[in-house]
Amino acid sequence: MKARKILTEASARLEERGVDEAGLNAEWLLADAMGVPRMRLLAEPGLPVSPEALKKFNGYLVLKEQGLPLAYILGWQDFRGLRINVDKRVLVPRPETEELAGLAADFLKTREGDLTALDYGAGSGAIGLWLAKEFPALKLTAAEKSVRAIACAKGNAVQLGLAARVKFVRAATLAPVRGRFDVIVSNPPYIPTSVIPGLAPEVLSEPHMALDGGSDGLDVARMLAEKAPSRLKPGGALIMEMGERQAPKMLAAMPPSIWKEKKTFKDLGGIERFVFAQLGA
Ligand SMILES: C[S@@+](CC[C@H](N)C(=O)[O-])C[C@H]1O[C@@H](n2cnc3c(N)ncnc32)[C@H](O)[C@@H]1O
Structure with a gap:
């Protein structure tokens, strides 16, 4: 046929x-x-x-x-030209997260000296590994709560020849993460718990831990906004992806006495999707 x-x-x-x-x-x-x-x-x-x-x-x-996502069936997802292996252990990286990685890259280009980045809630490792590929001297820390996701991300790091520059940390907060970073980039789980049962079957086949952001969806993002200053270099930035209507709320909760510059960025669909907050130098 x-x-x-x-x-x-x-x-x-x-x-x-x-x-x-x-x-x-x-x-x-x-x-x-x-x-x-x-x-x-x-x-x-x-x-x-x-x-x-x-x-x-x-x-x-x-x-x-x-209802299985296409990427799970194929076993991979393209992320800004990188082939990232994915399976049920990790969220399938989304197009808006490619934009998030682009924002982190734009910021890293403004930095000098030894570049360091933390990908918090790394999942498959897509964001951090793409950054490591883009910045050949970048030292990456990939922090993640799920042991199964860390195993997947490690596999991707090895396959992409980046393992030597990546440190993996199992973490549910910033406490076990050592060092100071030029940028902390994160696509945290941001779906409010009550919304999850109504999601499409494809999304529900992805790890619950990758979706559930607590009652208002902001549990992990709020923790990062509060603790990130202790893990950023002077002038460093926290850049996060958020759900619809969450970014302005998140920014409002970040004190201007700590964050020198705070702004949101829209995604290609026109949704205020990303929070950018930079410490003073
Ligand atoms: C929305 S997914 C993002 C995965 C990947 N960074 C991406 O963009 O495709 C969120 C990730 O955060 C992890 N996670 C959830 N709660 C966490 C926590 N408290 N600390 C660290 N990682 C967490 C999940 O296991 C999941 O891998």
Whole structure:
């Protein structure tokens, strides 16, 4: 059978089951099952699909229908051009988090001397590992509460050849984290607990610990805002990703006597998504 026909049928099947972006999911999954780049599949839709590839693809479709994120099925997610391995141990890095990493990079470019960064709540390690790749002299600390996530992030660090510059710390607060950093960057869990049961099945298949930010979603962010000054170098910055309407609330709770500059940044969707706060020099 030809790829074109399989894709058409699979897209219709996924759409019927309420899967978002059914066509895109089908393309990625068939390309993976066939072992060809997705772009080749699109350019040559007349490619024949072997029985083995078709069997694999049908298995993928069942997983997708069950609500598994595409990245878990493929086993990886692209993050600013880096291939980050992901599975059920970690949150799938989101596009807005790529923007967060970009903000941290912009800030690091303004710093001099030995660069150090803390990725707090590192999950798969995407943010910190991308920064380490961008800044070849950067020393990265990746702190994370979940042992399973740390194992995943370590695997990514090794695969990307960055392990020598990354220190992993198991932490539920900043207490076990040693050193001072130019930047603390974090995408903390920020979904209010009461909202979680209503989330889409795909999101609910990700680790609860990666989602649940407590009653107003700000538990971890608030802890970071309070304790970060003790872990930042003079002039260092805390940069965090937040949920909708959380960033202004967070900024208001950060005293101007401590933070020399405080501002929010919008994401590409126009949502005030990121908090940037810098200490005085
Ligand atoms: C929203 S996920 C972000 C993961 C990754 N940084 C990303 O952006 O894709 C939040 C991460 O914080 C971790 N986490 C939750 N509570 C924490 C805490 N108190 N201290 C450290 N990490 C925590 C979760 O296990 C999860 O990996």
